[in-house]
Amino acid sequence: MSLHPRRTGWRFQWVTIVWLTIVWVLLWGDITWGNLVTGVLLGVLVTAGLRMTPVDFRGRVHPVALLVLLGRFALDLVRASFEVSAVALRPRYTPRGAVICVQLRSHSDLYLTMTAELVSLVPGSIIVEAHRLTGRLYVHVLDVETSGGVEQARQNVLDQEARLLRAIGSDEELADAGLHRGRRAREVAAR
Template structure:
């Protein structure tokens, strides 16, 4: 059962706390050369293959081949606007992100299983609006994908212009759960940006909302 939108966030409209359209600092990156385009396509293919294997829940050569085939078909027949990678890889932060993601995956799976096995209990859901601090297309896509892979949370909509994710969360028992869910989404964004974001994007994580809108 899904409740109505909670105060300060919810279904599309004008939820409080949602910043206006993204500033020029978060505008799409300028065009890149052929090498840059191939690099971006390779990164996109890698993420598609990883998502495919995670969704199947089986790491095997067959799933790897199928993921490569499906990912290549998606990039060829359903081309999306180019999302240029302008950040830098930080191995230590990337390991922290991966380890935390696996831990949250296990914890959320156990929680959802416990809810499913709790006979007679009817979990309540809610839809929350979470404004991200780094509103690039790449960060929106990666954060939304990671959130959707964790059981109990699902991305329903993305406001690209405002950099807002609309997330359905399961088993909401009070306002504290809504706050904790927003903090979890922002924590995922923080770990992604610290792992592969540019220095400017990392700096923006700690700015107040007014400073982010008026750099």
């Protein structure tokens, strides 16, 4: 399945136009006919004028794995917020930052981008560079010591990618990445 606007036609673009109109009205903070019409016109202009590259998505949403992804992401947000606060409030402490290279298992631009976004949203880490041809992320870690070391920081990124693939990836994409879905699948693979 492709999410490319040219292949899905106006049935996909009208959703984008409505969404852009809503964002436009929210930015102005006032629901008026002028804002609505301007939002619709800008939405049509953006969707017609700015063609996006095709996104190849063959997976589907797996509700339990999605809940695991979201729950663990929320936990990471809270934990990392406390760690960054502790580093900031520690007197005369200089954090030992590092830029680490993480080779992702998936070769999809979609999963590379989504993994990079999830990692960047957690305080204390930010993506410095994403190299789509090699599937590598270069991640700046605020303090290697509070992150558990370089290898632990690298493993955290790989774990985030694995949770994402299990949440929305297809079985074929999981197999290509060397992963399995759920406990039962791991038991079968171990035999």
